[in-house]
Amino acid sequence: MELVQLYRAFADPTRLRILRVLQEGPLCVCHFQTVLAEPQVKISKHLGYLRERGLVVASRRGNWVIYALPPEKSRTAELAANLACLAECVKTDAVFKRDRARLKKLDVTCSPVAGERGAACGCAVAG
Amino acid sequence: MELVQLYRAFADPTRLRILRVLQEGPLCVCHFQTVLAEPQVKISKHLGYLRERGLVVASRRGNWVIYALPPEKSRTAELAANLACLAECVKTDAVFKRDRARLKKLDVTCSPVAGERGAACGCAVAG
DNA sequence: AAAGCATATTCCGCTTGCGGAATATGAAAA
DNA sequence: TTTTCATATTCCGCAAGCGGAATATGCTTT
Numbered sequence: 001m002e003l004v005q006l007y008r009a010f011a012d013p014t015r016l017r018i019l020r021v022l023q024e025g026p027l028c029v030c031h032f033q034t035v036l037a038e039p040q041v042k043i044s045k046h047l048g049y050l051r052e053r054g055l056v057v058a059s060r061r062g063n064w065v066i067y068a069l070p071p072e073k074s075r076t077a078e079l080a081a082n083l084a085c086l087a088e089c090v091k092t093d094a095v096f097k098r099d100r101a102r103l104k105k106l107d108v109t110c111s112p113v114a115g116e117r118g119a120a121c122g123c124a125v126a127g
Numbered sequence: 128m129e130l131v132q133l134y135r136a137f138a139d140p141t142r143l144r145i146l147r148v149l150q151e152g153p154l155c156v157c158h159f160q161t162v163l164a165e166p167q168v169k170i171s172k173h174l175g176y177l178r179e180r181g182l183v184v185a186s187r188r189g190n191w192v193i194y195a196l197p198p199e200k201s202r203t204a205e206l207a208a209n210l211a212c213l214a215e216c217v218k219t220d221a222v223f224k225r226d227r228a229r230l231k232k233l234d235v236t237c238s239p240v241a242g243e244r245g246a247a248c249g250c251a252v253a254g
Numbered sequence: 255a256a257a258g259c260a261t262a263t264t265c266c267g268c269t270t271g272c273g274g275a276a277t278a279t280g281a282a283a284a
Numbered sequence: 285t286t287t288t289c290a291t292a293t294t295c296c297g298c299a300a301g302c303g304g305a306a307t308a309t310g311c312t313t314t
Contacts, residue, residue, distance in 0.1 A: 003213075003220070004138055008138040011135040016128075078216045081212050081216055082216070085208050086130075089130055
């Protein structure tokens with residue numbers, strides 16, 4: 001019945017927004033603040049909540065911490081299924097559209113891997 | 128962001144079990160007590176919770192109240208998608224298997240429509 | 255070493271939600 | 285009309301979780 005834990009994790013608007021954003025690619029905390037337009041504490045706490053429960057993974061790059069969905073192979077079937085379901089359910093929602101627009105405007109993808117685009121994070125906005 | 132309400136409704140083991148059972152067909156409260164092996168208050172309260180939020184519908188037949196999933200046409204896309212997802216996720220879970228076994232053993236389908244099988248509810252166990 | 259920046263944690267007040275005991279409602283039977 | 289049966293509601297105490305202010309941690313730069 002760990003499934004209940006998963007639904008609990010999904011049962012908060014900020015967390016849903018975080019997960020949706022991560023489906024576009026990894027992102028560091030500072031960018032989350034811009035994309036979601038929410039205060040630092042709030043974001044950090046919800047990221048922590050998701051991390052503790054294995055819904056996201058974190059990696060530090062200097063001062064920055066980059067969050068991502070777990071690599072596909074290590075996602076539970078339940079997580080994979082519900083992320084897909086979430087993506088479907090959310091297509092028309094205004095809040096998520098706004099987030100996505102801000103994300104695109106930033107035009108950035110943080111990568112925990114040195115050398116990749118946005119790897120400098122710090123947080124390289126592509127131009 | 129009503130989607131959050133849906134996830135909240137899913138974020139409880141008893142409610143998940145109720146929804147799973149209802150995917151097999153309508154059922155009255157007394158049978159839920161048998162199938163889930165939980166006390167009356169608990170079942171009644173969770174059914175109430177689900178009803179208030181439109182995840183199930185209720186109809187009275189004499190002394191008995193029969194619950195069912197909303198008719199397919201009136202389910203929101205989100206509910207439909209998540210019910211399907213739930214059905215997938217839950218296939219191997221022991222608790223749900225036990226519930227299903229007890230349901231099959233009862234071999235009953237309550238119907239709010241007079242004349243149908245189990246319509247008498249009261250609660251006709253098919254033989 | 256000290257200062258600075260990005261992120262995490264603690265503390266606190268508040269609300270929501272759960273489970274259970276007792277009680278209330280509403281329909282049928284006697 | 286009084287019982288009886290099935291279900292719902294109320295009234296607890298309790299735990300989890302949220303948001304925000306303040307503070308702590310951990311790198312990095314100077």
